[in-house]
Amino acid sequence: MTQPRALIIAGPTASGKSALALELAERFGGTVINADAMQCYRELRVVTARPPPEDEARAPHALYGVLPAAEAGSVAWWREAALAEMARARLPILCGGTGMYLRALTQGLSVLPEIPPPAREEARARLAALGAERLHAQLPPEDAARLRPSDSQRIARALEVWLATGQSLAAWHRTAPRLPPADYDFRAILLTPPREQLHPAIIARWAIMRAEGALEEVGALLEQGLDPGLPAMRAHGVPELAAEWRGEASPAEADARAIAGTWTYTRRQATWFRHQELVAPAATHRINARIAGLAQFSERNAPEIFAFLQRAG
Template sequence: MIGDQPPALLVAGPTASGKSALALAIAERTGGMVINADSMQVYRELRVLTARPTAAEEARAPHGLYGVRPASEAASVAWWRAEALAAMQAAQASGRLPILCGGTGLYFAALTQGLAEIPPIPAPAREEARRLLADQGPAALHEILAAGDPATAARLRPTDSQRIARAYEVWRGTGRGLADWQARGGTGAAPWRFAAILIDPPRDALRAAIADRWGAMLATGALDEVRALAAQRLDPALPAMRAHGAPELLAVLAGQMPVQEASRRAILNTGQYTKRQATWFRHHALADPSRTHTIHARIAGPAQLSERNLADVMSFVDRLR
């Protein structure tokens, strides 16, 4: 019975929309635990560049899955799902409400809809995908993929290097396309009763928030953080190397562009990404529509949560519990 399943809250929205602040406010008021659902905040080297919760914020309520993986190891959706479920179970065992917070739609879908069970990919297929990506670029690899697995290629942007490489290695390593595997089903939805809060801010407010946050990142050590990342000499195809702002700051460190131009590009690219995030959230149900509460305003911090707004949020959360 669904009603017998334990409750979990999803707090979702585009980058810089105020998700973390809202999740923290809810956790403080409910005794909940905030669990990361952002694909970049899992990397320990990227606290500043990914706007991970600060040590002071983490001290105000329990947090999980933040900064738990080295940048040298790519985090898969399957890995995150397993870790998130373990964190949710630990929260429940301690009497806390799991509050999953992030902007990675595929992570939420892995929980609420399930994940295709794809067999392990042979090392030669993975190596071939990385070599082709490095030698020919994502657009060329996308064309190769389209010839062998057109159904998956049609779902991917030619610039989405990580997902193109993943789709290619699945096709080459298993003989079946990623779309085919996904259509076969897999793990199924996690046995939890999900409700969601979706933050859907106006575009102009979000653009301003992105610019403000970028300035704050530069002021609090983003360039030094990327310098330390570059010193590891990691594979440039790794997800952490493509975190928003990382390629631009790497170019600054290489003397290829000034900070001002890097800032302009980083803000622009992040804004374009938030458009894709917002589109994804509008077209994919995070939970039963009757259990989704949408906030059409940017919430940048607890100080900006009006009493009425927060009362509405907490009323929604109380019904979940």
């Protein structure tokens, strides 16, 4: 049987993924399915630059704002939810910059152990008490070697596995059973605008977030009194605006820190997408298609993109 088709629109923050996905969804009758970890959270519409209601009205959108900030999303949760949405869509259009989410669809996913609450709570308590860098030094050596000292979420996850099982996360990845790649014939468009265009785009997008109420959105989030270790509490811009809300930083300081943090993350994203293959090799009936050097999506890019899709079938 012929596999159903699915389209991936991927790339770093501020590269124009959402605009392109919307254009393609309207033209081909597709459903835009969110593949950005932070855009899943209900309370973070502005600070994560989720598609506005008027865009959602133009074409079906799925998995945007579906989780409360009090819950922690995961790759496994997203994969299952995305597969359910893909099964309902005429043409699934997976749009986002969380590469691990997309890779879990196209390359499969290791099934990691269930973490009992005591191990999870101890890991979060150690993270809060020691900070990411000091906790990183306490990880099993093979986990420490593959994780950045600043990556608090993955450091906490590695510690949870260690506390619950006595094994490193790396060891679990080597031996755990794997969920297979999704049974779809994927096409991929990777947006790779020049970095000198991305930095101004990040600054412009931050100004729009400010004008649309990002500070007030973060203030409402803080009023919930959530665990600061939750993913939503660490979304880009949230810690910086939280400091401003509490009077610990001026607006200018919050802006500078948020833009710098987003820019650092965007550069890492661009490097990841440059070196990773999202779509499986042709032997497994997956097609990896990249349009190198594509600037932020605009109407002038449309002929190039549609010509690629026509060639790819």
